Amino acid sequence: MSMMHLVMGGRVTDPQGVDFEDLSKIDLVGIFPDFASAENAWRGAAQRTVDDAAMKYVVVHLHRLIEPNG
Template identity: 70%
Template sequence: MSLLHLVFGGRVKDPRNLEFDDLSKLDIIGFFPDYASAERAWRGAAQRTVDDAEMRYVIVHLHKLLEPK
């Protein structure tokens, strides 16, 4: 079974939390079959916006949402 991961990000209202400013402007990086490839994609996206404190990228473990234990 693939461990499905989603990488996305966008501008947040406050850099101390994950409340996104405008959901219609989220940057969807993609879906990945394992954490390692998701992390590489996340690092690339996060490093492109490293100087903008209001931009946040996250990895969501979709496999945990689809099949909670």
């Protein structure tokens, strides 16, 4: 099974959470075949917006959503 990971981000209503303000403005960084490459992409995106506390990037483990018991 592929271990797909999605990296995405956007402005959040609360920096402590992942409630995005406007889903139409989500930055879809990409889908990656392993956590290491996803983490690298996440780190790059997060560092570009480090001065904006309302911007948040996350790694979504797509393989866990596709096969939650797998």
